[in-house]
Amino acid sequence: MKKIFYIIIPVLLLILPTCTKEGMEFDTNGGKGLAFTHFVGSSIVISTTLDDVDSHSVSITISSTIKSDQDRAYTLAVDPSSTAIEGTHYTLSSKTVIIPAGQYSGSATLTVIIDNLTRYAATAVFNLEGDDVIDYGGKMTVSMNRSDLCEFETSMLTGSFSYYSDPDNWDESGTVTITADPDNPYKVYINQDGIMEAEEISNGNGNAIELDINPGDFSITGPKTIIAPDLSDWGMATYTNYYFAPVSGTYDVCEQTYTITFLIGVDQGDWGENVITFTRK
16 A cells, blocks of 8 residues: 555646645745746736826736745746737836745736727737746736727718818818729819809819828828819909919828818919818718
């Protein structure tokens, strides 16, 4: 019977370090108990907005089953499965996590780079490396995305739009149709018919006002477009080549609205820069 007893003992010792934590005695007296270190939790979700600054940072915490009389260092190693990129989507306060002497846990801070996040989640996966790290506690997933961004399709850039300018500005309103270049959905054209109707101009030349949209940030520029040979309908026949020239602007994906500053003028001069808003109907 003794032979059987002595054979079983080594097997138990081999499997003991891979047991679950339940039933283990955490040593609070000099660090002489069974030691292993692991992440606290296995995943963190950061779904945040531009203005919610308090949610831009989270703590990645590790914990040990024992205390030690000296600092212990562990490494956050990026797993190849990560889709989030350090320096692009997030920063870390340190890749080395220290459990201070006399403590059970330590942490590092992950802060998202909010301007580079999209509505689709990017994921950072970390492996914990160091002495006494056990397999089941060695991975942490941090998912991060912007929840204040809207879905976008290029078809949202075109269609029927109501337009409006402040009464203290150009003081016009009406409805226009915006179409896209068949080869470039980010080059769009404002049909002049709605503008001609609102401004009571009957001799429009049919030219559409071109807008060039930056697909990265939805900023807008465009060339000068002459939309009427003169302003005879306004009793200003000597004012020739009435034009709209986009100076700057943006497209708001969530509101489906163009806000554009135009320089409006003729050969003889201009009426300065005027802001006009176009909202998809």
